[in-house]
Amino acid sequence: MLSSAGARLMQGNEACAEGAIAAGLRFFAGYPITPSTEIAEELALLLPKVGGKFIQMEDEIASISAIIGASLAGAKSMTATSGPGFSLKQEGIGFASYTEVPCVIVNVQRVGPSTGVPTAPAQGDVMQARWGTHGDHPIVVLCPSSVAETFSLIIEAFNISERWRIPVVFLMDEVIAHMREKVVVPEASAIRIVERPRPQVAPDEYLPYAAGEDLVPAIADFGSGYRYHVTGLTHDETGFPTTKASEVDALARRLDAKMRRAAPHVTFVDEFLVNDAEVAVFAYGVTARAAAKAVRDARAQGLKAGLVKARTLWPFPEEHVRKVAERVRAIVVPEMNMGQLVLEVERSSAGRAEVVGLSRVDAEPITPDEILAKLREV
Amino acid sequence: MATPVTHYLRTSKMPHIWCPGCGHGIVLGAVLRAIDSNGLDKDKVCVVSGIGCASRAPGYLDFNTLHTTHGRAIAFATGIKMAKPELKVIVLTGDGDAAAIGGNHLIHAARRNIGITTVCFNNSIYGMTSGQYSPMTPTGSLASTAPYGNIEEPFDLCDLVYAAGASYVARGTAYHALLLSKLIARAIATEGFSFVEAITQCPTYYGRRNKLRSAVDMLKWQKEHAVSVAAASKMSAEELAGKFRIGELGVRTRQEYCRRYAGLMETAQKEEAERDA
Ligand SMILES: Cc1ncc(C[n+]2csc(CCOP(=O)(O)OP(=O)(O)O)c2C)c(N)n1
Ligand code: SF4
Numbered sequence: 001m002l003s004s005a006g007a008r009l010m011q012g013n014e015a016c017a018e019g020a021i022a023a024g025l026r027f028f029a030g031y032p033i034t035p036s037t038e039i040a041e042e043l044a045l046l047l048p049k050v051g052g053k054f055i056q057m058e059d060e061i062a063s064i065s066a067i068i069g070a071s072l073a074g075a076k077s078m079t080a081t082s083g084p085g086f087s088l089k090q091e092g093i094g095f096a097s098y099t100e101v102p103c104v105i106v107n108v109q110r111v112g113p114s115t116g117v118p119t120a121p122a123q124g125d126v127m128q129a130r131w132g133t134h135g136d137h138p139i140v141v142l143c144p145s146s147v148a149e150t151f152s153l154i155i156e157a158f159n160i161s162e163r164w165r166i167p168v169v170f171l172m173d174e175v176i177a178h179m180r181e182k183v184v185v186p187e188a189s190a191i192r193i194v195e196r197p198r199p200q201v202a203p204d205e206y207l208p209y210a211a212g213e214d215l216v217p218a219i220a221d222f223g224s225g226y227r228y229h230v231t232g233l234t235h236d237e238t239g240f241p242t243t244k245a246s247e248v249d250a251l252a253r254r255l256d257a258k259m260r261r262a263a264p265h266v267t268f269v270d271e272f273l274v275n276d277a278e279v280a281v282f283a284y285g286v287t288a289r290a291a292a293k294a295v296r297d298a299r300a301q302g303l304k305a306g307l308v309k310a311r312t313l314w315p316f317p318e319e320h321v322r323k324v325a326e327r328v329r330a331i332v333v334p335e336m337n338m339g340q341l342v343l344e345v346e347r348s349s350a351g352r353a354e355v356v357g358l359s360r361v362d363a364e365p366i367t368p369d370e371i372l373a374k375l376r377e378v
Numbered sequence: 379m380a381t382p383v384t385h386y387l388r389t390s391k392m393p394h395i396w397c398p399g400c401g402h403g404i405v406l407g408a409v410l411r412a413i414d415s416n417g418l419d420k421d422k423v424c425v426v427s428g429i430g431c432a433s434r435a436p437g438y439l440d441f442n443t444l445h446t447t448h449g450r451a452i453a454f455a456t457g458i459k460m461a462k463p464e465l466k467v468i469v470l471t472g473d474g475d476a477a478a479i480g481g482n483h484l485i486h487a488a489r490r491n492i493g494i495t496t497v498c499f500n501n502s503i504y505g506m507t508s509g510q511y512s513p514m515t516p517t518g519s520l521a522s523t524a525p526y527g528n529i530e531e532p533f534d535l536c537d538l539v540y541a542a543g544a545s546y547v548a549r550g551t552a553y554h555a556l557l558l559s560k561l562i563a564r565a566i567a568t569e570g571f572s573f574v575e576a577i578t579q580c581p582t583y584y585g586r587r588n589k590l591r592s593a594v595d596m597l598k599w600q601k602e603h604a605v606s607v608a609a610a611s612k613m614s615a616e617e618l619a620g621k622f623r624i625g626e627l628g629v630r631t632r633q634e635y636c637r638r639y640a641g642l643m644e645t646a647q648k649e650e651a652e653r654d655a
Contacts (some may be wrong), residue, residue, distance in 0.1 A: 029457060045646075225421050
């Protein structure tokens with residue numbers, strides 16, 4: 001059977017597909033695009049074996065729409081794409097965000113804008129992942145830096161999306177997507193799986209957008225006896241449209257507050273050798289691997305360096321960065337873009353440490369030596 | 379005896395947003411009578427729409443209802459149907475919603491023959507955005523974005539959808555409301571993709587600009603220009619010019635998509651079981 005427990009050699013995209021199934025994925029809709037294609041191919045093969053559904057839609061907009069529909073019918077749902085397709089999905093992501101429909105959107109980044117270099121790595125969609133759709137909207141963005149982490153983090157992506165009713169963007173990069181590494185697949189019983197909050201009240205008492213203390217309303221599956229209305233129009237607790245200023249305001253503020261409430265539970269950051277560090281690197285995705293090597297090399301040369309590796313990009317782990325900034329002289333932020341997350345590091349550091357960006361945008365990954373040179377410079 | 383349509387309405391959500399004389403209410407009434415004549419359980423019906431005046435209909439209906447983004451209703455509906463094939467999934471859409479921005483989803487749903495019923499409220503205009511021309515606006519008609527008369531030619535949506543592979547295709551009008559209801563009922567009873575074009579009137583933005591002053595003028599226009607399929611079969615091309623056919627325009631039997639997928643799942647699971655054995 002698929003995902004049998006034990007050590008396996010897996011490709012990043014394969015780990016994404018298998019981890020998703022382990023998390024309970026039962027509906028996938030997608031449109032092929034490099035470098036995400038293997039995720040769809042893998043799921044076309046595996047989903048029917050576990051009673052799940054796979055469909056190749058006519059485009060990316062159809063794909064995001066279909067996964068929202070399937071999620072409302074109760075299925076854990078996902079789509080996967082890359083930059084140009086991710087742009088097409090933005091209206092749908094806004095819909096899922098506003099109607100609080102759990103779903104996972106994988107974006108295996110490639111060089112952009114436009115068709116860019118389809119087969120080469122980049123980290124240029126960090127801001128699109130956060131701000132791509134219109135309006136203020138809650139969103140969680142996760143970013144793995146190894147194949148094993150892809151397997152475990154995609155499970156978290158589903159758990160977060162279901163628990164908080166927030167769409168989760170899973171931001172990979174081409175290197176992680178296509179590299180092969182060892183993954184230790186845990187026994188199914190050892191995997192923590194979270195289900196969405198379903199209504200505990202009778203259908204005639206159900207208010208689909210009335211939130212409890214945790215600010216997350218319960219969601220009923222279509223067809224389960226709870227007849228209710230879902231609309232992308234601004235809605236009140238009953239789910240029906242409203243234009244009343246107080247209710248329009250209340251929805252925006254609840255969604256924002258919900259995101260803040262969720263933040264500590266969805267922010268994953270790993271620290272290496274930061275305690276006594278004088279300089280630090282803040283990195284994510286494949287770049288964090290080069291950074292880890294750079295930090296070890298720096299230590300070997302007597303330079304006290306440390307690494308802050310973010311698995312959650314949004315909500316931005318500002319507390320972590322602030323604490324590190326209090327201790328170190330400077331933070332280096334290597335990114336395969338012109339500087340998208342460095343601005344957030346700068347904001348969170350608020351002048352406590354010098355923040356230096358390191359950009360590489362030639363369709364090649366950043367090397368440990370480049371990071372090391374920067375660490376020695378600051 | 380038929381159940382009154384109010385049984386299927388969220389009357390507390392009334393009054394509705396439609397203009398006096400708008401044909402959308404008549405088409406919606408036909409949809410509800412069709413659902414009733416099929417004896418469907420409210421909990422097992424899911425009504426999905428896009429954006430536009432027509433697409434506001436689900437808000438008034440006591441089913442599982444989903445008001446989505448412009449043009450995408452059929453794509454959302456595809457996800458629902460695949461996740462829960464036991465649900466009756468009905469898409470209510472406008473001509474702009476279905477034929478312009480959503481045209482691609484429409485033909486692909488027909489090609490897949492997924493078991494969704496789509497009712498297109500064709501008022502030949504974009505109502506909600508106040509009167510721009512749509513892919514269904516007749517050549518020569520005036521619209522706010524066709525101030526010199528529309529130079530484009532409209533689709534024959536029924537021909538398009540049937541050619542794409544739908545199991546059932548029909549056309550009715552708000553004037554022929556009883557026939558329309560019967561056609562929608564048969565569409566809903568069809569297992570594969572079914573499509574009903576409902577010609578309806580928008581006196582506010584189409585009528586006024588095109589010398590059809592009132593809703594009554596527009597309904598009369600529908601009466602005078604509609605030709606039954608049977609009558610049309612005896613008419614020459616010249617006699618049919620400027621007219622449109624109503625009734626069942628295409629019926630065929632093809633395996634429904636979710637059923638095919640169920641077969642695929644069975645094969646995949648059997649293979650897996652054999653490998654494990
Ligand atoms: C992506 C997007 N583009 C444009 C619009 C604006 N818009 C709203 S309704 C509509 C047309 C509706 O026309 P139709 O589908 O014919 O329905 P009617 O209002 O005539 O019933 C348009 C263009 C939108 N809401 N979303
Ligand atoms: S604008 Fe036209 S389509 Fe919209 S409600 Fe008014 S009459 Fe009906």
